[in-house]
Amino acid sequence: MKRKENTERRNEVEKTLLELSALDQKDLFAKYETDEYGLDPVQAADRLEEYGRNIIDFGKEKNLAVRIKDAIINPFNIVLLVVAMITFATDVVLADEPSFATFIMLVAVIIISATISFIQEEKSNNAAKKLQGMITTKLDVIRNDVEIEVDIEELVPGDIVKLASGDMIPGDVRFIETKDLFIDQSQLTGESNPVEKFTTSDKNVGVTDLANIGFMGSNIVSGSAKAIILLTGGDTYFGSMAKSLNSYEEKSAFERNLDSVSKLLIRFMLITVPVIFIANFITKGRGGWLESLMFGITIAVGIMPEMLPVIMNSSLARGAINMSRKKTIVKRLGAIQTFGEMDVFCTDKTGTLTQDEIILEKYMDVLGREDKRILRHAFLNSYFQTGLKNLMDVAIINRADKEDLGYLKEAYVREDEIPFDFTRRRMSVVLKDKNGKRQLITKGAVEEILSICSFIEIDGEVKDITDELKANAKKIAEENNLEGIRVIAVAQKNNVHGVDVFGVQDESEMVLIGFVGFLDPPKESAGEAINALRKNGVRTIVLTGDSEGVAINICGRLGFSTEMSLTGAKIEAMTDDELKEACEKCDIFSKLSPYQKQRVVKMFQVNGHTVGYMGDGINDSLPLKQADIGISVDNAVDIAKEVADIILLEKDLMVLDEGVVEGRSTFANMSKYLKMSVSGNFGNMFSVLIASIFLPFLPMLPVHILVQNLLNDFAQLGMPFDHVESKYIEKPKKWDLGGIKGFMVSFGLLSTVLDVLCFLVLWFIFGYNNPEMAGYFQCGWFMFGVISQTMVIHTIRTPKLPFIGDRASIQLTLSTLAVIAVTLVIGFTGVSTLFDLPTMPLSYVLWLVILMVVYMVFAQIMKVIYINRHKDWY
Numbered sequence: 001m002k003r004k005e006n007t008e009r010r011n012e013v014e015k016t017l018l019e020l021s022a023l024d025q026k027d028l029f030a031k032y033e034t035d036e037y038g039l040d041p042v043q044a045a046d047r048l049e050e051y052g053r054n055i056i057d058f059g060k061e062k063n064l065a066v067r068i069k070d071a072i073i074n075p076f077n078i079v080l081l082v083v084a085m086i087t088f089a090t091d092v093v094l095a096d097e098p099s100f101a102t103f104i105m106l107v108a109v110i111i112i113s114a115t116i117s118f119i120q121e122e123k124s125n126n127a128a129k130k131l132q133g134m135i136t137t138k139l140d141v142i143r144n145d146v147e148i149e150v151d152i153e154e155l156v157p158g159d160i161v162k163l164a165s166g167d168m169i170p171g172d173v174r175f176i177e178t179k180d181l182f183i184d185q186s187q188l189t190g191e192s193n194p195v196e197k198f199t200t201s202d203k204n205v206g207v208t209d210l211a212n213i214g215f216m217g218s219n220i221v222s223g224s225a226k227a228i229i230l231l232t233g234g235d236t237y238f239g240s241m242a243k244s245l246n247s248y249e250e251k252s253a254f255e256r257n258l259d260s261v262s263k264l265l266i267r268f269m270l271i272t273v274p275v276i277f278i279a280n281f282i283t284k285g286r287g288g289w290l291e292s293l294m295f296g297i298t299i300a301v302g303i304m305p306e307m308l309p310v311i312m313n314s315s316l317a318r319g320a321i322n323m324s325r326k327k328t329i330v331k332r333l334g335a336i337q338t339f340g341e342m343d344v345f346c347t348d349k350t351g352t353l354t355q356d357e358i359i360l361e362k363y364m365d366v367l368g369r370e371d372k373r374i375l376r377h378a379f380l381n382s383y384f385q386t387g388l389k390n391l392m393d394v395a396i397i398n399r400a401d402k403e404d405l406g407y408l409k410e411a412y413v414r415e416d417e418i419p420f421d422f423t424r425r426r427m428s429v430v431l432k433d434k435n436g437k438r439q440l441i442t443k444g445a446v447e448e449i450l451s452i453c454s455f456i457e458i459d460g461e462v463k464d465i466t467d468e469l470k471a472n473a474k475k476i477a478e479e480n481n482l483e484g485i486r487v488i489a490v491a492q493k494n495n496v497h498g499v500d501v502f503g504v505q506d507e508s509e510m511v512l513i514g515f516v517g518f519l520d521p522p523k524e525s526a527g528e529a530i531n532a533l534r535k536n537g538v539r540t541i542v543l544t545g546d547s548e549g550v551a552i553n554i555c556g557r558l559g560f561s562t563e564m565s566l567t568g569a570k571i572e573a574m575t576d577d578e579l580k581e582a583c584e585k586c587d588i589f590s591k592l593s594p595y596q597k598q599r600v601v602k603m604f605q606v607n608g609h610t611v612g613y614m615g616d617g618i619n620d621s622l623p624l625k626q627a628d629i630g631i632s633v634d635n636a637v638d639i640a641k642e643v644a645d646i647i648l649l650e651k652d653l654m655v656l657d658e659g660v661v662e663g664r665s666t667f668a669n670m671s672k673y674l675k676m677s678v679s680g681n682f683g684n685m686f687s688v689l690i691a692s693i694f695l696p697f698l699p700m701l702p703v704h705i706l707v708q709n710l711l712n713d714f715a716q717l718g719m720p721f722d723h724v725e726s727k728y729i730e731k732p733k734k735w736d737l738g739g740i741k742g743f744m745v746s747f748g749l750l751s752t753v754l755d756v757l758c759f760l761v762l763w764f765i766f767g768y769n770n771p772e773m774a775g776y777f778q779c780g781w782f783m784f785g786v787i788s789q790t791m792v793i794h795t796i797r798t799p800k801l802p803f804i805g806d807r808a809s810i811q812l813t814l815s816t817l818a819v820i821a822v823t824l825v826i827g828f829t830g831v832s833t834l835f836d837l838p839t840m841p842l843s844y845v846l847w848l849v850i851l852m853v854v855y856m857v858f859a860q861i862m863k864v865i866y867i868n869r870h871k872d873w874y
Contacts, residue, residue: 013172013231013240014207020174020230021201021210028174032158032228036176038142039158047156054155054171054232056239072114079266080110087702101835102703105710139163139170142226159229165222169214172236173227175199180223180421185215188238188594188619194221206568207237208545208593217618241594241622260737261674272685312670318720319666326658327649329634335645337670338629339663343537343732344609345656346601346623349544352614352651353554354520358391360399361485362517366456366469368476372403374514378490379405381441384414384429392488392518416502424448430502438496442507443516446477449489455511462511477515484553485517519553527558529653536660537731541604543589543597545619551590560587567591571600579603597623610732614656616640631656664729669719671735672797678744680712680789683751690756697774699759703835704782708789715790715819718812722797725806728873739870747796750862751788754855758784761847779837780844783827787848788855790819795859799873802860 020028029035033043084106092098141150142160152170155161160176163169175181175197182194188208201211208215214227216238233239316333323330330336350356363375379400382393389397400406412431415438420427426444433439442449456465456473463469477487491510530540542560544551548567556562565588571579580603589600597613601623604611613620613627616636624630624643632644633651641647648655684705691699700708758781762768768777793816798806807813826832827840867873 013235013237016231017172017207017210017213017237021213022203025176025199028228032230034158034160034228036142036160036226037145038160039156040144044143044154044156044159047158048154051156051232051235053153055153056234068114072110077110077114079269080106084110091702099703102706105703105706109710139167155229155232157229157232161227161229163214163220163225163227165220165224167220169216169218169220169227171216171229171233172231172238173214173229175212175214175225175227177226178223179225181225182221182223183214183218184221185218188215188217188617197225206572206591206593209591238618241618261678261735261740264737264740265678268682268685272689275689312673314717315666315670315673315720319662322662323646323659326655328655328659329647329649330645331647332645335629336659336663336666338610338645339612339659340665340667340729341610341663341732341734342612342629342660343539344541344604345533345538345612345614346541346543346597346604346627347614347653348616348620349542349546349551349554350520352653353522353526353542353558355523356520356651358395358486358518359521360392360395360516361519361521362480363399363514364476364517365514366458366473366476366512368479371514374490374516375400375403376405376408377441377492377513378443378516380408380412380431381427381429381443381490383409384412384431385417385419385427386414387417387419387427395518396516416500418442418502418504418507420444424504424507426452426507428502428507430496430506437494439492439494440496440502440506440510441490441492442510443488443490446474446487446489446515449491449510449512450474452507452510453491453512454509457511457513465512473512480515480517482549484547484550485519487515487517489515520550522554522557523652525652525654529657530558530560532654532657533660536657536729538657538660539587541583541587541589541600543592543600543613543623545592546590548590551588555588562588564588565590568593568596571596576603576606580607583607594619594622598626601626610734612656616651661729664733665724666720667733668724668728669722671733672722672793673716673719674735675740675743675747676716676789676793676796677713678740679747680751680792681709682744682748683755684785686748686752687755687759690752691759695777697771697777699781700778700785701836704778704837707835708782708785711786711819711823712789715793715816716812718809718815719793719797721811722809725799728799739872742870743866746862746866747859750855750858754788754851754858755781755785757854758851761851765847766841766844775836775838776840779827779832779840782837783823783840783844784848784851786823787820788852790816790823791852791856792859795856795863799863799867802856 084103087106088103091102092100138149139152140147140162155170176199178198181197183197184194197214198211216236316336319336320330320333347353363371363378365371365374378396382389382396412433415430415432418428425448426442428440428442431439431441450470453465455462456469480487489512491512493510533540542551542555548565552562552565564586566582566586568591583600583603584607601611601613610628612629612631613623614631615624616633618637618639621639621643624632624640629646630644631646631648632640633648688699762777762780794802794808797808800806828842830839832839
């Protein structure tokens with residue numbers, strides 16, 4: 001519901017801005033009951049009370065008690081809490097000899113699990129708060145025809161504000177006066193270049209393309225303006241983003257999967273435990289209701305893998321440590337597993353796929369043909385100017401050096417220059433060669449250069465420039481612009497007068513000689529990384545705020561399919577069903593607003609994909625939040641870093657491929673644990689059911705099953721360090737509940753069959769077949785249960801033959817050996833009395849070995865059958 005409310009709020013903001021952009025200035029003033037002289041103090045005070053302070057509402061922060069409650073309450077812990085309370089009643093309150101052992105163990109497990117969860121919650125993001133630091137504090141405002149400095153929190157709709165270079169726009173505004181105004185709104189829109197703003201705007205454009213609208217959080221790069229405040233605080237475009245970011249918190253793919261497994265186990269428990277309780281009550285008679293209740297508790301304890309959160313987080317922490325060695329910070333541990341599940345990776349273009357720097361891509365004559373003479377003139381202009389050289393000047397000089405044009409530095413001297421300004425959008429230098437010949441060379445925006453040219457040079461011949469020739473020249477520039485090449489024009493003239501001082505009036509009757517084109521080039525590693533991701537089953541999607549031409553040009557160079565491309569305007573006209581279908585065909589999305597990026601990510605998720613998103617600007621915060629795994633970089637804006645699950649210390653896609661491999665390895669090891677635990681516990685449940693029907697006593701007490709589970713879990717503490725075969729990390733992996741059920745049933749029943757064999761050995765061979773010998777029966781089954789489930793780890797951990805075809809890691813080997821040793825000590829020494837168990841005779845060792853060999857052989861056979869049927873293991 002909140003998501004729907006946020007969408008409606010955003011749509012309302014966009015609709016309002018589009019309407020206000022189109023109003024005549026006179027009507028706009030009338031709507032806000034103001035004029036160029038500003039509001040009077042009374043109006044301002046009334047509106048401050050009506051609209052509130054110009055701040056963002058970031059929502060209420062959870063207090064400590066709520067955060068602790070959230071850490072404790074999850075499906076596993078709820079079951080354990082219920083079992084702990086019942087255990088306390090039966091083992092302490094109602095028992096003749098109170099025993100706290102089982103209750104204390106259960107509470108300890110709950111505390112460990114909740115503590116881990118709480119620590120992770122405390123590390124969670126503070127994203128919305130970071131937006132507050134984006135806004136400056138003071139601004140010049142006109143009120144009652146007097147210019148005063150006002151705290152931006154006190155600005156109200158209708159205020160007239162003055163803006164200059166370096167200012168941050170304090171609300172959504174409409175410009176009523178502009179002078180060479182250029183704004184950097186890249187953090188909101190993703191556009192790589194500053195955009196020029198005017199007092200009017202084209203119709204039928206997206207809200208972020210409105211030329212007379214400025215957005216809260218944007219920066220004035222150059223020029224100045226006077227504007228009227230349209231929207232403030234949470235009503236702004238920026239504010240609606242903050243509300244969206246703060247108002248929902250979806251569970252990650254990892255958390256959803258974990259919940260699904262939890263619910264699966266709980267369903268089995270809710271169905272089977274009452275059945276076993278009733279069966280046991282019937283067989284034991286009415287007098288054994290307390291014993292039957294304890295028996296039910298045994299089953300509830302036995303079926304739940306109590307240490308699942310601990311083992312899972314240990315595996316994830318191991319993955320995070322490995323990633324940290326590769327210059328990657330993992331903020332949320334679950335993101336490691338989601339990395340392995342990710343099959344769609346969405347990324348911004350600038351700085352990720354590109355080098356985030358300008359290079360000279362083309363130098364061409366007026367017909368679009370490569371011409372080194374154009375590079376020579378552009379170099380002379382850039383090299384001999386005395387002002388601050390911009391990125392394009394540096395790119396020209398660097399390219400000229402590569403083309404061995406450095407000798408020109410000694411061939412000319414600078415006589416004078418006409419500096420760049422944002423009105424003319426061009427700059428000129430006057431040079432003199434060794435023969436005393438003067439030359440004026442000018443470069444700048446195509447339209448501005450064409451306006452001062454009377455001639456054009458074609459194939460070495462200078463001609464009068466006609467409208468047709470001018471149109472052809474503009475067409476060459478526009479075609480390159482559509483390809484993502486930023487074009488500036490170059491002109492020159494030789495008949496320069498002999499005065500010493502030159503001015504703008506000398507930029508006339510010039511000869512257009514050609515163009516130079518610039519590009520933010522693809523990273524050399526980007527194509528390699530995209531191919532590596534593709535080989536690992538991850539599809540890369542580009543979501544950028546930049547123009548369609550730029551996006552297609554760069555993506556084409558990196559091997560993307562450019563047959564289909566969608567812009568924000570096209571997406572806005574699509575229904576969700578249409579966009580879902582388009583997402584499966586299109587790899588390039590351009591000119592997107594933050595909300596459109598978020599919507600595309602959402603549609604991929606609706607289609608069943610696990611989606612990663614990488615970005616570093618404010619405009620990326622919503623898709624970062626929406627994605628199953630958000631990825632940012634260390635030099636990103638604070639909001640992006642706070643929203644992200646993973647921070648890269650280097651903006652290099654190769655790290656992502658390594659993360660995918662690490663995630664899949666972590667997934668495989670967690671999958672091993674999960675399958676071993678649920679199959680073993682499921683088998684124990686059926687074993688207990690059979691025992692409850694035929695035995696005149698409980699086959700095992702609750703404390704025995706809890707200790708058995710804990711020992712089996714401890715045996716798997718080395719699992720995060722285990723290695724995974726390369727063939728099992730070549731494609732995305734998701735937890736398949738159907739597969740888990742199938743594994744649980746097949747291997748669980750195998751476990752039950754071996755348990756029954758153990759029962760027969762204990763009953764017939766050792767004679768533990770009456771209530772007086774119940775302790776020996778319980779101890780014998782306890783030992784077999786622990787050792788068999790520990791040994792089968794080595795069978796399940798690999799699709800190959802255990803011990804021979806593939807050996808476990810040293811850590812896993814040591815943890816399993818330690819558990820086997822502890823179990824033997826418990827069963828064959830006086831330590832067993834700590835758990836209300838007698839000491840078993842040493843003759844039981846031989847039967848343990850026989851049963852273990854039989855179990856391992858049949859487990860291997862079952863594994864081969866399972867792999868042949870399912871074509872997969874992990």
